[in-house]
Amino acid sequence: MATRICYIISFLTGIGLLFIGLRFLFSPLNAEFDYGISTNTHADYSFHYIKGVRDLFSGILLVLLVLANERKALAIALLAATVVPLGDFMIVMGKNGSDWQHGIAHLMAVLICIIVGPVLLMQKKRTNNPYNQVSFNLIQSAANGGPTISECDLLPGAKTPWHYHTLFSERFEVLEGELEVGRNGKLYQLKPGDKIIISATETHLFNNRSNGVCRLRTTIDPGNIEFEKAALILLGLAKDGLTDKNGIPKKFSDLALFIYLNNSKMVGVMKIVEPLLSFVAKIAIKSGRLKILEEAYCKTTGLQDYGDLKYKK
Numbered sequence: 001m002a003t004r005i006c007y008i009i010s011f012l013t014g015i016g017l018l019f020i021g022l023r024f025l026f027s028p029l030n031a032e033f034d035y036g037i038s039t040n041t042h043a044d045y046s047f048h049y050i051k052g053v054r055d056l057f058s059g060i061l062l063v064l065l066v067l068a069n070e071r072k073a074l075a076i077a078l079l080a081a082t083v084v085p086l087g088d089f090m091i092v093m094g095k096n097g098s099d100w101q102h103g104i105a106h107l108m109a110v111l112i113c114i115i116v117g118p119v120l121l122m123q124k125k126r127t128n129n130p131y132n133q134v135s136f137n138l139i140q141s142a143a144n145g146g147p148t149i150s151e152c153d154l155l156p157g158a159k160t161p162w163h164y165h166t167l168f169s170e171r172f173e174v175l176e177g178e179l180e181v182g183r184n185g186k187l188y189q190l191k192p193g194d195k196i197i198i199s200a201t202e203t204h205l206f207n208n209r210s211n212g213v214c215r216l217r218t219t220i221d222p223g224n225i226e227f228e229k230a231a232l233i234l235l236g237l238a239k240d241g242l243t244d245k246n247g248i249p250k251k252f253s254d255l256a257l258f259i260y261l262n263n264s265k266m267v268g269v270m271k272i273v274e275p276l277l278s279f280v281a282k283i284a285i286k287s288g289r290l291k292i293l294e295e296a297y298c299k300t301t302g303l304q305d306y307g308d309l310k311y312k313k
Contacts, residue, residue, distance in 0.1 A: 002119055003120065003123045010062050010066050010074055011063060014058075014061070015063065017055045018055075018056060018059035018063070021053065021054070021055030021056035022052065024048050024049065024052030025048075025049055025053070028048035031052070035092070035102065037092060065077060075119075075121040078112070079121075082110060082113040084109075089106035089110060092106060134239075136151075136231055136235045137152070139217075141228060142222070142227075143225060146223055148218075148223035149217070149218070149220075150217070150218050150220075150228070151216065152216055152218070152231065152235075154214040156210060157245075157246060158207075158208045159205065160206055161267075162267045163266055164201050164203045164204065164264075165201075166201060166263060166265060167222075167263045168200060168224050169198060169199045170198040170218060170220055171195060171198070171218070171219040172190070173218075173219075174190045174192055175217055176214065176215035177208070177210055177215060178209075178210045178212075178214060179207070181206050182207075183203070183204045184202055184204075203267055226261040229298055231262075232298050233257070233297045234247065234249070235297070236296060237254060237293075237297070252280065254284075254289075255277075256278070257285070257289065259277050259281070
């Protein structure tokens with residue numbers, strides 16, 4: 001909560017600096033008056049423009065650091081920037097004596113820097129990764145013949161878009177929690193013990209709309225080694241912080257690889273990007289990225305030993 005409040009204050013401060021900077025560029029006399037001093041420049045506003053540009057830079061910097069979630073860099077920038085409003089305060093008060101009407105604004109800027117900066121530095125970066133508690137158990141592998149049977153945990157918010165597979169059917173069985181499953185345009189609310197079969201080429205999705213973890217058993221028939229690899233790689237990426245909060249790989253080539261290995265075919269508007277995803281995935285395979293991911297996340301299961309991608313799409 002403290003970090004969020006500091007971010008809001010910093011963002012609003014950045015917006016304020018952008019306004020002040022623009023005012024010095026487009027209305028230098030009024031901006032000078034609000035600053036708290038009055039000088040006779042003989043209509044030469046060069047220094048006003050210089051200040052305007054510097055305020056614009058400061059505002060852009062604060063806004064970008066907030067949007068990029070660069071907590072530590074934002075804190076250091078604020079602390080370093082303390083000299084600016086402090087100098088402004090001393091200039092205004094030194095020139096006009098007791099002009100607190102204008103001096104108070106600069107003093108407030110000083111307080112923002114010396115309070116928000118240290119507070120941000122003291123906040124600990126969140127290291128809790130919910131995917132560290134998520135498991136994927138490969139109960140039966142296609143490497144041993146027969147279907148692929150696995151059990152996995154789906155975190156709240158875990159979902160897929162509408163898609164279909166051409167190489168296998170899927171059977172979902174909810175063991176714990178709740179899960180919304182879509183099949184051919186219809187939605188089904190599954191509870192523990194409920195099952196649903198998705199035939200090959202049937203469009204489907206799943207979505208954990210609940211606030212709890214859903215434990216799901218999935219049966220792939222016929223079994224598919226690449227599907228198993230895709231699941232293990234995705235979970236490994238998530239545990240290493242290489243996915244976003246929804247479990248989607250941050251690296252586009254890893255996302256393309258997952259979709260390719262998973263034999264997922266897009267529907268609707270997303271069908272347009274399918275050739276691009278396939279192309280990127282093939283490049284990632286050829287460049288050795290798949291081998292790296294297999295070594296990192298499939299080694300304990302032995303699935304990395306099951307050769308190159310040879311199945312038909």
